[in-house]
Amino acid sequence: MRILTDDVQNHVGETVRVEGWLHKKRLLGGLTFINVRDRRGLTQVVLQDKDEVEKLRGMQVGTVLAVEGKAVEEPHAPGGAELHDAKLTVLVPVTDEPPIEIDKPLSHKPDNLDTLFDHRVLGLRNLQEQKVFKIRAAIVQEICRFLVKHDFTEIQTPKLVAGAAEGGAEVFKLDYFGKEGSLAQSPQLYKQIMVGVFERVFEIGPAFRAELSATTRHVSEVTMLDIEMGFVDHRQVLEAVQDMTYAVLTKIYKDFAAELKSLNAPELKIKEKFPSYTVQQVHELYSKATKTDTTDEKDLTPDEERWICDYAKKNDGCEAVFVTGFPKEVHKFYQKLNDDGTVTTADLLFRGIEIATCPMREHHYDKLVEQMREKGIDPDHPGFKYYLQAFKYGLPPHGGCGYGIDRLVEKTIGLGNVKEAILFPRDINRLTP
Secondary structure, X not given: OEOOHHHHHHHOOOEEEEEEEXXXXXXXXXXXXXXXXXOOEEEEEEEOOHHHHHOXXXXXXXXXXXXXXXXXXXXXXXXXEEEEEEEEEEEEOOOOOOOOOOOOOOOOOHHHHHHHHHOHHHHOOOHHHHHHHHHHHHHHHHHHHHHHHOOOEEOOOOOEEOOOOOOOOOOOEEEXXXXXXXXXXXOHHHHHHHHHHHOEEEEEEEEEOOOOOXXXXXXXXXXXXXXXXXXXXXXXXXXXXXXHHHHHHHHHHHHOHHHHHHOOOXXXXXXXXXXXXXXXXXXXXXXXXXXXXXXXXXXXXXXXHHHHHHHHHHHOOOOEEEEEOOEHHHOOOOEOEOOOOEXXXXXXXXXXXXXXXXXXXXXXXXXXXXXHHHXXXXXXXXXXXXXXXXXXXXXXXXXXXXXXXXXXXXXXXXXXXXXXXXXXXXXXXXXXX
């Protein structure tokens, strides 16, 4: 019966069988050592029998093996034990030399990222690369656990839609059986509709943005967490996002401390209550500190986002920051306006980048239609017909957020580019693998 590599140490003195991939092969003092990899990690195998060694002649990394041997305690081996007197069975031979060495650290330098992604299929077999996506999976699981615990219902909404939720031209248009369709920029319209059903909903799924941006923070296909909650005010929305973020980050930094350290992740500095600054306050603080005047800017510049996170980390002891007080010029048609002309919204910044946008929605039907027309959006477009129907027949005050999973993973681990946090990233230059 097969056991997994991390269980070998529990069978010292017994003959066991492991199955996996040939990860590394080396000669030392007349002995052949191999590492076999499975989903739990590595186990070391010592080969002395020349007939067994011969079975590996011409076999490359990636060869699928079954190994039977006696488990022997060895403190220097992965997991503290190794296999002796091993018998090999080659299940799937690999004779082509792989284009990259997966048993060594893979470069994440900016000028090597194309090479990294071109060989992504093999590179993900590297144990360090795997850690990134195990942490990513755990982050998603913790988010789901938190939201379900707080009475949110998970939903799945269409990614083929008839209209652009955000408006504007940044959509991937397509022919849908003779009709014009598009890939969903977000589940914005649907999650608001579902407030009228469940009050609290969330979705984690892909969203598509046809942005002609080749930066470290933009991709064409993103994974978003979308939250919507009814019968709330803006303070309650921000508290929900804050509490979820705090709970997830502290849990991940506790459970994956060794993995994060091996990936050179920065130390987490966060408090239960996040500091909050208005856009104007950030402009003024930044302009005074850097002698670069941004006070006429309507939104934060990327450098201001980095600066205010560093400022809050130093002065407030927290590198997660809310920014409020955005002017009407950055207003989306579905967002609620305050009496002073600002938008009832906040951006959540973490380690220098916007992680989430957290607005209240305009829930009055007539006002919403008016705001759509002001933005040049036709309320009679078939893509908005059923969205507006939900408001006509009663939606309560509600708000939520669009929260970037890719960016959260990137910044949690301390990666330099959001693409590094995505299994198979898509940008303006990449459609494969």
